[in-house]
Amino acid sequence: MVKPTRQHTRFEKARIIGARALQISMGAPLYVSEGELRENFMEELIQLYGTEDAKARFVLDPLKIAMLEYESHRIPIDVDPHTEGE
Amino acid sequence: MVVKSATKKKLMDLGIQEEFAHRLADDRKWDDVKVLSAGEIAQICATDSGQAQKITEVIQGSTKAAQKQKATEKTLIRRRIVSRRSRKKSILPLQEYNVEEKMVQILRDIDVDNPMYSALIDAATKEGVNITPKTINDIVKGLLERGTSKLTPAQARKVILSADANMASARVDPHEAVGITTAQSIGEPGTQMTMRTFHYAGVATVNVTQGLPRVIEIVDARKVPKTPTMKIYLEETDSKGKPLKTDEKKVQEIAASLETTTTRDIASIDVDVAQRHLNLELNRSNLRLKKMNGTEVRDKLSRALRLFIQADDDDKPKVLKIIPGVTKEDDLKDLANDPPTYTALLQLEDKVKKLRLKGLPDIIRANVQGPNRDTGEYYIATIGSNLSKVSMFSGVDRARTYTNNINEIYQYLGVEAARQAIINEMVITLEEAGLEVDVRHLLTVSDVMTSEGEVRAIGRHGVSGTKHSILARSAFEVTVNHLLRAGVIGERDELRGVTENIIVGQPVSLGTGSVELFYIPEEAQA
Numbered sequence: 001m002v003k004p005t006r007q008h009t010r011f012e013k014a015r016i017i018g019a020r021a022l023q024i025s026m027g028a029p030l031y032v033s034e035g036e037l038r039e040n041f042m043e044e045l046i047q048l049y050g051t052e053d054a055k056a057r058f059v060l061d062p063l064k065i066a067m068l069e070y071e072s073h074r075i076p077i078d079v080d081p082h083t084e085g086e
Numbered sequence: 087m088v089v090k091s092a093t094k095k096k097l098m099d100l101g102i103q104e105e106f107a108h109r110l111a112d113d114r115k116w117d118d119v120k121v122l123s124a125g126e127i128a129q130i131c132a133t134d135s136g137q138a139q140k141i142t143e144v145i146q147g148s149t150k151a152a153q154k155q156k157a158t159e160k161t162l163i164r165r166r167i168v169s170r171r172s173r174k175k176s177i178l179p180l181q182e183y184n185v186e187e188k189m190v191q192i193l194r195d196i197d198v199d200n201p202m203y204s205a206l207i208d209a210a211t212k213e214g215v216n217i218t219p220k221t222i223n224d225i226v227k228g229l230l231e232r233g234t235s236k237l238t239p240a241q242a243r244k245v246i247l248s249a250d251a252n253m254a255s256a257r258v259d260p261h262e263a264v265g266i267t268t269a270q271s272i273g274e275p276g277t278q279m280t281m282r283t284f285h286y287a288g289v290a291t292v293n294v295t296q297g298l299p300r301v302i303e304i305v306d307a308r309k310v311p312k313t314p315t316m317k318i319y320l321e322e323t324d325s326k327g328k329p330l331k332t333d334e335k336k337v338q339e340i341a342a343s344l345e346t347t348t349t350r351d352i353a354s355i356d357v358d359v360a361q362r363h364l365n366l367e368l369n370r371s372n373l374r375l376k377k378m379n380g381t382e383v384r385d386k387l388s389r390a391l392r393l394f395i396q397a398d399d400d401d402k403p404k405v406l407k408i409i410p411g412v413t414k415e416d417d418l419k420d421l422a423n424d425p426p427t428y429t430a431l432l433q434l435e436d437k438v439k440k441l442r443l444k445g446l447p448d449i450i451r452a453n454v455q456g457p458n459r460d461t462g463e464y465y466i467a468t469i470g471s472n473l474s475k476v477s478m479f480s481g482v483d484r485a486r487t488y489t490n491n492i493n494e495i496y497q498y499l500g501v502e503a504a505r506q507a508i509i510n511e512m513v514i515t516l517e518e519a520g521l522e523v524d525v526r527h528l529l530t531v532s533d534v535m536t537s538e539g540e541v542r543a544i545g546r547h548g549v550s551g552t553k554h555s556i557l558a559r560s561a562f563e564v565t566v567n568h569l570l571r572a573g574v575i576g577e578r579d580e581l582r583g584v585t586e587n588i589i590v591g592q593p594v595s596l597g598t599g600s601v602e603l604f605y606i607p608e609e610a611q612a
Contacts, residue, residue: 002611009259015601076611081604 003073005080012079017066020075024062031074032065034058040068093119100144106131110141120145196223202230202237209242215250225249261600265534268527275521276301294490300515304508307535307543309493314448314471318344319486320464330481334454337464340481341452342377344466346445349438352376352383353406357435362426364435366406378444380404386443391434394418410434446479448472474498492541501536508532508541558585 008016024030030037037058038045044064045054069075094111097119098104109131110119122130122145128138196219197203206222209215225245229237237245258264279298295303295312303311320331320340330336349355352372356365366387368380380403387406388395394412397403410426410433412418445452448470456464471491477484477498489495490511496504512528534549535542542548550562556579560568572579581587584594593599 002606009261011259011261011597012601015598015603018598019603076606076608077603078606079601079603082606082610 002076002078004078005082008079013070016075016077016079017063017070019077020069021062021066024065030065031069032072037065037068092116097145100148102141102144106133106137106141120148192219196220197226200226202226202235202242205237205239205242206246209239209246213243213246213250215246217246217249217253221249221253261595261597263596264530268530271527272301272523272531275516275519275523278521279519296515297519301512304492304511304515305531305535305544307492307541307548311491313469314489314491316449316466316468316471316473316476316490317488318452318466318468318476319483319488320466320481321483324481331464331483332457332462334457334464337454337456337466339377340479341454341466342375343444344446344449344468344476344479345376345452346447346449346470347376347378347443349383349387349441349443352378352443355435355438357431359428359431362409362428362431364408364431364438366408366438368404368406370404376444380406383443387438387441390441390443391437408434408438446472446475449476496541501539501541504541505532505536508535553583555579555581555583555586557581557589558583561585561589 037060041058041060041064042054044060045058048054048059049057066075091111093114093116094107096116097107097110102110110122110127112130122142124135124138124142127141128135131138131141203222203226206225207219210217210222229245276298279301293313294300294315299312320337322329322331324330324336349366353366353368356367358365368383373379373383380397380399381401384395384397384403384406387393387408391408392413393408393410394414394417396407396409398405409418409421410430411424412421449468449472450470452466452468454464455467456462458464471489471494473487473489473491473494474497476482476487492504492507492511495507509525509528509532512531513525516523516528531544535544538552542552544550546563551559553559553562556568556572556577560566560572571577579586581590581592582595584596587594587599
């Protein structure tokens with residue numbers, strides 16, 4: 001868990017999610033499991049791939065994954081460097 | 087070949103024989119002649135070396151004298167500059183910031199004794215909520231309006247927390263582009279303003295610029311507005327302790343003494359060309375209107391002109407006779423021998439016409455307004471504005487007296503007052519036009535205009551023209567001049583602003599562009 005030191009402004013939130021989505025789009029490993037993704041985006045997957053294929057595939061919009069990661073405080077990125085005592 | 091006549095004349099003035107002068111000046115300017123050596127002169131003039139030597143000495147002697155004269159002139163000028171510099175005013179030291187005194191000012195309009203006020207202050211300190219006394223006072227006022235007169239500590243805590251949450255949601259995010267928002271928020275309603283609004287603002291005979299022209303005037307930081315006006319409020323009692331602001335007659339009197347009265351306003355001026363004198367026929371009703379009398383006019387005129395003034399009646403003069411050059415009664419006898427000239431008479435007429443007999447400069451008209459329905463108070467509305475002089479007038483309440491001349495407020499009361507004046511004037515004009523613009527936009531404009539310690543216009547000569555960044559300035563107007571100058575001097579651009587970064591092709595320092603990201607390593611993750 002990576003809790004932000006304070007609540008982010010809307011600019012900071014957008015910047016963090018954007019940076020993370022870029023990483024995901026280029027194939028970075030996810031901080032959320034496949035199960036979690038299916039749970040959150042079931043309807044979306046069905047819409048994209050049909051009822052049958054949705055059980056096997058979970059390719060999604062990287063922005064949506066990044067947002068999910070952000071909401072659950074799993075992105076190890078912050079606007080504050082968190083360097084204590086230095 | 088041409089003989090330079092000016093050079094020849096100069097040579098002859100120095101005492102050189104005409105024959106030699108003629109030869110020397112042949113196709114030569116003075117500058118060419120004075121550098122000739124003795125040998126060359128001998129050749130040109132076809133004389134012996136002794137004669138030539140004399141001529142060179144004469145020529146060089148004259149140039150040296152001229153140089154000497156020039157040198158003394160220079161030192162004189164330099165000395166004058168030095169003496170002018172020494173007379174320069176020294177800069178006043180900064181005033182110390184007195185916190186206690188400031189606190190008294192802040193708490194002046196606040197009802198500190200109200201139990202709700204103290205309860206809310208206690209709750210705020212307990213909760214660690216940062217909230218200004220004025221805001222708390224506003225909350226108290228609101229509560230009183232709703233019929234509440236007491237708060238339990240729990241209620242006070244709730245009120246404070248709710249106020250804090252409201253303030254937090256109203257606060258603008260850091261890196262938000264407030265300037266752009268302001269420009270749009272003023273610009274859009276501005277398009278709905280009528281271009282030219284002629285409007286008599288409720289008050290008779292006082293016509294104030296309104297609408298878009300007035301907004302432009304404020305934003306341009308003009309030195310004098312098109313229609314300067316003042317509202318002069320008076321003190322409760324006069325120096326003798328008698329009521330002043332509710333007494334129409336006394337207010338009328340003050341208005342009369344504020345208003346500029348020239349000779350022309352109270353008398354008809356006749357120039358008697360044949361007799362070489364001026365005849366002033368005083369207008370009784372105008373005199374009464376201005377609260378003056380004949381003797382007063384006579385005294386003032388004679389003091390201002392330094393002339394003896396004849397009157398038809400010493401106690402109640404109606405016709406005044408002014409003769410140029412007559413400073414005392416005895417001068418009248420000599421008049422026949424030495425009559426004044428025609429030009430002197432015309433000059434005198436000009437002077438008399440423009441002479442201010444009563445009132446303050448720039449106050450063109452002063453009208454009494456009122457009375458106020460609740461307080462029975464009268465105030466004076468003026469055309470023309472002169473804040474510093476009016477403020478010194480006895481009986482005037484300086485705290486409430488108002489002018490729409492922002493530059494005057496800046497000169498007399500300082501930048502902070504000017505900042506508030508800009509806000510007030512904008513709010514008034516926008517409200518008059520029926521437009522709703524949030525004050526915070528106007529605050530932004532006013533802050534930008536005054537943040538450098540003086541009132542700057544928004545535009546070429548002010549804010550945009552004095553930006554620090556070269557690229558930002560050159561993006562605005564006269565691109566090449568700015569770039570060239572900066573290149574010659576070798577200026578630096580820190581690329582802090584928006585414009586510079588757009589030119590360079592970087593993300594701008596606004597919103598998302600100003601956020602810097604850091605990776606949080608696993609050890610640091612909670």
